[in-house]
Amino acid sequence: MNKKYLQHINPGIDSIRPYEAGKSIEDVMKEYNLKKIVKLASNENSLGPSPKVIEVINNFQNIHLYPDGDGKDLKSKISEVENVSPEQIILGNGSNEVLEIISQTFLSAQSESVFSKHAFVVYKLASKVRGSKFHEVDAKSWGHDLDKFLEHVNEKTRLIFIANPNNPTGTYLSHDDIVNFLKAISNEIIVVIDLAYFEYVKTDDYIRTNEILNEFSNVVITKSFSKIHGLSALRIGYGIGNADLIEIMNRVRQPFNVNAIAQKAAIASLNDVDYLNASVESNSIEREYLYNCLDEMSLKYIPSQGNFICIETPFNGKKIFEELLKKGVIVRPIELYEMPNHIRVTIGKRFENEFFIEKLKQTLKSFK
Numbered sequence: 001m002n003k004k005y006l007q008h009i010n011p012g013i014d015s016i017r018p019y020e021a022g023k024s025i026e027d028v029m030k031e032y033n034l035k036k037i038v039k040l041a042s043n044e045n046s047l048g049p050s051p052k053v054i055e056v057i058n059n060f061q062n063i064h065l066y067p068d069g070d071g072k073d074l075k076s077k078i079s080e081v082e083n084v085s086p087e088q089i090i091l092g093n094g095s096n097e098v099l100e101i102i103s104q105t106f107l108s109a110q111s112e113s114v115f116s117k118h119a120f121v122v123y124k125l126a127s128k129v130r131g132s133k134f135h136e137v138d139a140k141s142w143g144h145d146l147d148k149f150l151e152h153v154n155e156k157t158r159l160i161f162i163a164n165p166n167n168p169t170g171t172y173l174s175h176d177d178i179v180n181f182l183k184a185i186s187n188e189i190i191v192v193i194d195l196a197y198f199e200y201v202k203t204d205d206y207i208r209t210n211e212i213l214n215e216f217s218n219v220v221i222t223k224s225f226s227k228i229h230g231l232s233a234l235r236i237g238y239g240i241g242n243a244d245l246i247e248i249m250n251r252v253r254q255p256f257n258v259n260a261i262a263q264k265a266a267i268a269s270l271n272d273v274d275y276l277n278a279s280v281e282s283n284s285i286e287r288e289y290l291y292n293c294l295d296e297m298s299l300k301y302i303p304s305q306g307n308f309i310c311i312e313t314p315f316n317g318k319k320i321f322e323e324l325l326k327k328g329v330i331v332r333p334i335e336l337y338e339m340p341n342h343i344r345v346t347i348g349k350r351f352e353n354e355f356f357i358e359k360l361k362q363t364l365k366s367f368k
């Protein structure tokens with residue numbers, strides 16, 4: 001069959017491999033004939049969403065009507081929580097879509113982007129799709145090296161992506177690190193600060209977003225409802241920035257990009273502050289538990305500010321991942337992030353973490 005059209009795909013797309021999501025529980029059950037599976041692969045909140053969110057979803061009506069394309073009620077709630085005006089907010093089908101929209105707005109074959117080497121893969125995908133040149137900057141202690149970022153910025157740079165904390169490494173940048181960087185670059189360049197995991201951070205010097213938004217009009221902050229809010233399946237996130245910039249991004253956004261159930265669920269989740277705080281606490285306790293187990297096993301890991309830990313293994317991470325799968329534990333190999341000997345594990349509930357550690361011990365023993 002003639003498929004000559006394949007020669008005409010946009011430049012950049014030929015080098016993209018489809019995004020490989022973490023394996024699903026159902027797939028692994030079937031493939032390995034297992035009854036018990038623990039999934040710690042995609043940095044979801046293992047406690048799930050607030051019971052108040054479930055109530056809202058169960059009571060949802062009017063599924064035959066289009067959602068509010070402007071997301072007014074949710075934006076109003078977010079503006080209260082974030083202390084910004086609704087005009088400064090853009091809603092996305094996951095924060096992923098906000099990253100896409102900002103890329104669509106500013107990237108082309110004539111422009112360039114800059115991000116760190118071991119950073120969230122979507123920055124690279126969004127750049128490649130548009131045929132933009134991108135610079136993957138070498139990391140410093142697995143984290144973003146912002147001084148080195150400066151060496152890659154030029155007159156063609158339109159977007160810089162900074163994940164804070166970073167996925168998959170869990171490293172973070174302080175408020176001063178980011179402010180100093182923003183002062184050093186031209187405000188013709190948009191800096192995207194991706195805060196998908198910010199709720200989990202426990203340091204005093206973490207960024208203060210309002211101060212940054214007030215001082216720098218070229219910053220877009222992105223946040224997700226997929227992590228601590230436990231709404232991954234509903235696909236919802238948002239961006240905050242200068243109202244003029246957000247207005248332009250809204251021109252690119254598809255109508256009705258965020259479904260009505262997700263909008264209502266997100267409001268209910270933001271309202272249940274106690275539940276969110278309890279999730280943070282649980283994560284901190286379980287992170288300590290896992291650190292202790294890993295220390296006992298003499299395994300190295302990157303200290304994390306997120307709900308996941310990057311563990312260095314003495315063997316190939318993909319092989320460890322495959323062996324763990326057979327034992328009913330789904331983690332994430334991260335060779336894609338040029339970390340072939342690491343695995344990334346989401347911090348789960350205690351019984352999940354215990355199960356993971358037990359199976360990891362067995363796996364490492366079997367490799368010796």
Ligand SMILES: Cc1ncc(COP(=O)(O)O)c(C=O)c1O
Binds near residue numbers: 095225236
């Ligand atoms: C750093 C980072 N940013 C953004 C996202 C996208 O999240 P979502 O589109 O589910 O909001 C993820 C998801 O894993 C992430 O790790």
